[in-house]
Amino acid sequence: MAGLNDRKQKILQAVVTDxxxxxxxxxSRAISRRYKLDLSAATIRxxxxxxxxxxxxxxxxxxxxxxxxxxxxxxxxxxxMGPPSLSRQEEAYLANVFTQLQKMREIDQIVxxxxxxxxxxxSYTSLVLGPQFRHSTFxxxxxxxxxxxxxxxxxxxSTGHIKHRVINLPQALSxxxxxxxxxxxxxxxxxxxxEGLSATRLRQLRSDLYARIxxxxxxxLLLEESSTDxxxxxFLGGTSNILNQPEFKDVEKVKHLLTLFxxxxxxxxxxxxxxxxxxxxxxxxxxxxxxxxxxxxxxxYQLSNRPVGAIGVLGPTRMEYSRVITIIEHxxxxxxxxxxx
Amino acid sequence: MAGLNDRKQKILQAVVTDxxxxxxxxxSRAISRRYKLDLSAATIRxxxxxxxxxxxxxxxxxxxxxxxxxxxxxxxxxxxMGPPSLSRQEEAYLANVFTQLQKMREIDQIVxxxxxxxxxxxSYTSLVLGPQFRHSTFxxxxxxxxxxxxxxxxxxxSTGHIKHRVINLPQALSxxxxxxxxxxxxxxxxxxxxEGLSATRLRQLRSDLYARIxxxxxxxLLLEESSTDxxxxxFLGGTSNILNQPEFKDVEKVKHLLTLFxxxxxxxxxxxxxxxxxxxxxxxxxxxxxxxxxxxxxxxYQLSNRPVGAIGVLGPTRMEYSRVITIIEHxxxxxxxxxxx
DNA sequence: CTTTAGCACTCATAAATAGAGAGTGCTAAA
DNA sequence: TTTAGCACTCTCTATTTATGAGTGCTAAAG
Numbered sequence: 001m002a003g004l005n006d007r008k009q010k011i012l013q014a015v016v017t018d019x020x021x022x023x024x025x026x027x028s029r030a031i032s033r034r035y036k037l038d039l040s041a042a043t044i045r046x047x048x049x050x051x052x053x054x055x056x057x058x059x060x061x062x063x064x065x066x067x068x069x070x071x072x073x074x075x076x077x078x079x080x081m082g083p084p085s086l087s088r089q090e091e092a093y094l095a096n097v098f099t100q101l102q103k104m105r106e107i108d109q110i111v112x113x114x115x116x117x118x119x120x121x122x123s124y125t126s127l128v129l130g131p132q133f134r135h136s137t138f139x140x141x142x143x144x145x146x147x148x149x150x151x152x153x154x155x156x157x158s159t160g161h162i163k164h165r166v167i168n169l170p171q172a173l174s175x176x177x178x179x180x181x182x183x184x185x186x187x188x189x190x191x192x193x194x195e196g197l198s199a200t201r202l203r204q205l206r207s208d209l210y211a212r213i214x215x216x217x218x219x220x221l222l223l224e225e226s227s228t229d230x231x232x233x234x235f236l237g238g239t240s241n242i243l244n245q246p247e248f249k250d251v252e253k254v255k256h257l258l259t260l261f262x263x264x265x266x267x268x269x270x271x272x273x274x275x276x277x278x279x280x281x282x283x284x285x286x287x288x289x290x291x292x293x294x295x296x297x298x299x300x301y302q303l304s305n306r307p308v309g310a311i312g313v314l315g316p317t318r319m320e321y322s323r324v325i326t327i328i329e330h331x332x333x334x335x336x337x338x339x340x341x
Numbered sequence: 342m343a344g345l346n347d348r349k350q351k352i353l354q355a356v357v358t359d360x361x362x363x364x365x366x367x368x369s370r371a372i373s374r375r376y377k378l379d380l381s382a383a384t385i386r387x388x389x390x391x392x393x394x395x396x397x398x399x400x401x402x403x404x405x406x407x408x409x410x411x412x413x414x415x416x417x418x419x420x421x422m423g424p425p426s427l428s429r430q431e432e433a434y435l436a437n438v439f440t441q442l443q444k445m446r447e448i449d450q451i452v453x454x455x456x457x458x459x460x461x462x463x464s465y466t467s468l469v470l471g472p473q474f475r476h477s478t479f480x481x482x483x484x485x486x487x488x489x490x491x492x493x494x495x496x497x498x499s500t501g502h503i504k505h506r507v508i509n510l511p512q513a514l515s516x517x518x519x520x521x522x523x524x525x526x527x528x529x530x531x532x533x534x535x536e537g538l539s540a541t542r543l544r545q546l547r548s549d550l551y552a553r554i555x556x557x558x559x560x561x562l563l564l565e566e567s568s569t570d571x572x573x574x575x576f577l578g579g580t581s582n583i584l585n586q587p588e589f590k591d592v593e594k595v596k597h598l599l600t601l602f603x604x605x606x607x608x609x610x611x612x613x614x615x616x617x618x619x620x621x622x623x624x625x626x627x628x629x630x631x632x633x634x635x636x637x638x639x640x641x642y643q644l645s646n647r648p649v650g651a652i653g654v655l656g657p658t659r660m661e662y663s664r665v666i667t668i669i670e671h672x673x674x675x676x677x678x679x680x681x682x
Numbered sequence: 683c684t685t686t687a688g689c690a691c692t693c694a695t696a697a698a699t700a701g702a703g704a705g706t707g708c709t710a711a712a
Numbered sequence: 713t714t715t716a717g718c719a720c721t722c723t724c725t726a727t728t729t730a731t732g733a734g735t736g737c738t739a740a741a742g
Contacts, residue, residue, distance in 0.1 A: 025734090027733070027734050027735085028734075028735080029733085029734075030734095039685085039686095040685070040686050040687080041686090041687095041734095042685075042686050042687070042688095043684085043685055043686070045734085045735070045736075046685090046736090048735095049735090049736080059734095059735090060694090061692085061693060061694065062691095062692055062693060062694095062734090062735070062736095063691080063692045063693050063694080063733070063734050063735055063736095064693080064694075064733080064734065064735085065733085065734065065735090140487075142485050142493075144483050144485060144495060146481075146497065152483075152495060152497075152503065154485060154493060154495070154505070156487065156493070162493065162505055162507065164495070164503060164505060166503065237603075238603070239580075239599060239602070239603065240596055240599035240600045240602070240603060243592050243595060243596045243599060244596075248592070249592055250592075251584050251589070251590055251591075251592060251595070254584060254592070254595075255581055255584045255585075258580060258581035258584060259581045261580070261581070262578075262579070262580065262581060366704095366705090368704070368705050368706085369705075369706080370704085370705075371705095380714085380715095381714070381715050381716080382705095382715090382716095383707095383714075383715050383716070383717095384713085384714060384715070386705085386706070386707075387707090387714090389706095390706090390707080400705095400706090401723095402721085402722060402723070403705090403706070403707095403720095403721055403722060403723095404704070404705050404706055404720080404721045404722045404723075405704080405705065405706085405722080405723075406704080406705065406706090
């Protein structure tokens with residue numbers, strides 16, 4: 001890409017750093033004062049004009065300072081960004097959080113809490129996609145009789161994920177027949193991925209056992225829902241944080257984002273399609289148009305070496321990238337240990 | 342309370358109705374034009390001055406129209422409010438929604454969907470408190486062995502609510518001993534309310550079975566959490582709707598509410614403490630200070646004739662009360678039928 | 683050739699001023 | 713008791729007028 005000489009890079013870095021902090025267009029004088037580049041304002045002015053022409057900076061209006069363009073941020077993130085840093089307190093806070101998380105048993109709780117922590121630490125909005133189990137495989141199905149009419153079906157995956165439902169028992173079935181059906185299903189389905197329990201496969205089973213159709217359809221419904229179902233739930237944290245950003249002082253701007261936050265499926269799509277590792281999408285690099293004024297930093301977390309979920313931080317393009325990245329890496333990697341249940 | 346003569350009531354009603362629609366202070370002329378009270382603007386002016394002195398109206402500034410005071414809204418809601426009305430389409434929409442809800446099995450889904458519907462219909466923000474099971478009684482506990490090391494504990498309440506968890510089995514225990522423990526617990530706890538499983542009671546059991554302490558503590562943990570635990574989860578719908586209200590065009594105003602929306606426990610408290618039936622809290626009648634510019638209309642829904650949850654709509658004090666009340670009653674009562682699982 | 687000082691110019695933002703309009707309260711007549 | 717008339721208040725909008733930060737360009741200095 002661009003062959004920015006050393007000086008241009010330093011200046012660009014200064015502009016981005018300053019703008020991230022102040023949210024105000026930064027002028028040539030401000031830079032020559034605040035950053036010890038040993039250059040006069042005039043020189044910096046010239047370089048900034050160049051940087052603008054190259055597409056790394058923009059001017060809100062003719063006689064204002066410069067602000068980084070999307071391309072400017074991109075270059076900053078790829079090449080200039082300073083080393084990460086967390087304060088002592090933050091480290092301590094994180095450590096404390098993780099011991100808390102360890103204690104929690106309910107996956108929802110863990111995810112929810114993670115979202116909260118992520119937003120508190122970054123002061124942006126956080127998105128957390130709970131673990132996806134559709135890639136895990138069918139382990140077994142159990143039927144626990146509750147009374148004469150009802151029973152509890154328990155579906156267990158290889159990853160230990162459990163789903164249950166109460167179903168009605170047809171009176172006619174003896175308990176023996178019941179256990180036959182269940183063990184038949186267990187045989188047939190063992191080792192299949194949940195995702196792979198496609199409708200056609202299930203339909204075939206259905207015809208195999210057509211005599212027991214009523215009971216069976218209830219069982220199958222549970223399975224079917226497990227494969228499609230709303231596992232992709234996204235938990236949000238710090239949604240009100242965006243209101244602290246000066247770029248969202250206008251209510252109209254916020255409205256689009258807020259509305260987006262209510263559309264779980266679109267959010268989960270964004271997170272599901274993030275690559276393994278940390279990914280950074282700046283401005284219009286985001287597919288979702290509502291996010292085109294924002295940057296989204298995401299990371300996936302693993303479960304037995306397979307990515308099963310993702311966490312993300314959404315803020316203005318003027319985001320404290322290095323800080324956010326550090327935090328998100330930290331949390332994602334620890335989540336690997338916590339989510340083993 | 343106040344002995345408002347007929348004419349004053351009519352005028353107050355006109356002011357409130359108009360203000361609810363327009364969100365603009367309403368003047369004497371506007372009323373004499375728009376409402377056929379056959380009175381001149383001057384007369385209305387006099388009456389409005391009286392109404393202000395009596396505390397039902399306020400003036401934003403000396404030469405502006407009047408807007409209803411909190412007391413004004415209260416009187417309107419108690420005495421003046423017009424009859425409810427829903428359009429054909431809305432009725433149809435509702436009917437359709439209910440058939441959809443009937444099909445859903447997962448309680449979370451139902452609650453979530455209800456929140457959404459409520460917010461779409463009212464165009465305010467909706468709060469839905471999922472069914473509370475702490476008043477229901479312990480029915481039975483089951484242990485489903487998964488493999489040699491692990492087992493699934495299933496806790497079932499009289500209302501059919503189910504909670505499960507995987508626990509580790511101490512190697513030393515024979516399956517016979519296991520079932521002994523479980524049946525002992527079943528005996529001891531049968532019929533107790535979940536809430537009543539207080540720490541002391543559980544501690545006593547713990548000492549009874551101190552020999553099996555390791556296993557037991559896992560079981561008891563599940564119970565304990567069931568009695569305290571986050572059952573009081575509140576689902577929100579249409580949070581971005583508040584941004585459409587002109588009274589929240591200022592970001593600062595919104596921020597407080599948005600932040601409140603992230604504090605689940607406070608929200609659930611509000612809903613838990615609402616009376617059976619429909620309740621309307623206007624402005625500072627709300628205990629939560631962040632809501633003092635809002636009105637909250639809530640209704641509880643039943644399960645076997647006992648209130649177990651609540652739904653609510655939060656909007657500006659300038660709310661379409663009669664409309665909201667109709668909708669909320671409608672939905673709450675239907676929820677009674679849907680939530681029987 | 684690069685850097686810097688100097689200077690005119692641009693443009694947003696803020697403060698000051700002037701009208702316009704909506705609505706009131708009061709008085710006096712119907 | 714009601715209504716018409718009128719002066720008065722106060723917000724809101726538009727216009728004007730500074731102010732000042734920051735630029736681009738030119739010409740001199742290194």
